[in-house]
Amino acid sequence: ISGSEGVFHTACPVLPGKLSDPEIGHLIQSRTHGTDMNFALMSIAQNEMVAPAVDGTLNVLKACSEAKVGRVILVSSTVAVAVNPNWPKDQIMDENCWSDKEFCKNSEKWYCFAKTIAEEKALNYGREARLDIVSVCPCLVLGPMLQPTVNASSFGLIQTLKGLLDPMENMFLHLVDVRDVADALLLAYEKPEAAGRYICCSHGIKLHNFVDKLRNMYPNFKYRTTFIEVEELDNRLSSEKLKKLGWKERTLDECIADSVEHLIKTGGKRRKAWKLKAVWAKKMTQMI
Numbered sequence: 001i002s003g004s005e006g007v008f009h010t011a012c013p014v015l016p017g018k019l020s021d022p023e024i025g026h027l028i029q030s031r032t033h034g035t036d037m038n039f040a041l042m043s044i045a046q047n048e049m050v051a052p053a054v055d056g057t058l059n060v061l062k063a064c065s066e067a068k069v070g071r072v073i074l075v076s077s078t079v080a081v082a083v084n085p086n087w088p089k090d091q092i093m094d095e096n097c098w099s100d101k102e103f104c105k106n107s108e109k110w111y112c113f114a115k116t117i118a119e120e121k122a123l124n125y126g127r128e129a130r131l132d133i134v135s136v137c138p139c140l141v142l143g144p145m146l147q148p149t150v151n152a153s154s155f156g157l158i159q160t161l162k163g164l165l166d167p168m169e170n171m172f173l174h175l176v177d178v179r180d181v182a183d184a185l186l187l188a189y190e191k192p193e194a195a196g197r198y199i200c201c202s203h204g205i206k207l208h209n210f211v212d213k214l215r216n217m218y219p220n221f222k223y224r225t226t227f228i229e230v231e232e233l234d235n236r237l238s239s240e241k242l243k244k245l246g247w248k249e250r251t252l253d254e255c256i257a258d259s260v261e262h263l264i265k266t267g268g269k270r271r272k273a274w275k276l277k278a279v280w281a282k283k284m285t286q287m288i
Contacts, residue, residue, distance in 0.1 A: 053114035076119040079112040082235035095197040139174035144262035163222035177255040202249035
């Protein structure tokens, strides 16, 4: 970091599913009971996701302060915005809305909790240390990938195309193209007037409608047709603040087409790093 004028901090642990995976939960239950079991899950979440997200971010920010970096761009997430059951239902969520940390913990949404507390502590640190920090909160990111391995959001698209999820919960999806996220990060860094938080979200669509659009564009995949209606938070998001910086977004059709075409071209194989169940079991055996 020393000698840098700007820093883009993009890293955060992303783990598949809930930490209380059925196999993991069975292992914990065989060794613990009641409050001890809850404490074990909390300890795992703290060690594997929350601590790296929060402590790792603060470590980077402290190094930026020491190096006298001009501006830090922190990649947060809309999960640090939208998981708030107390937000007025008739009010679109903007940068003033924060996810409810206690609700995230109680519902075991550890990724949401980690991103929320990490962004909160980062912005507080910036104010106290007089470090210029701008956070960008993307939603579910799709689009062509530069890396040879499959990330979490693209793997979800692969599961949908291959019909591996059945039934599927008919959730409301917020989507953005990775190239538009890159544009947002550059705007947040280059625009002198950029400050605070920015929601980076292009499109909102129900999963059923999203699958229908995929099927119309690419009819030869094995789509599932069973959807379960679920109750969910009314979390409509606004990116108007980001658009005032000059941000523009691609169409949903372009994002979908480029995402699928890239997966077809590269084979869309699931990376081995996602096969974590054995690793999780081993780690928890050592911890419990």
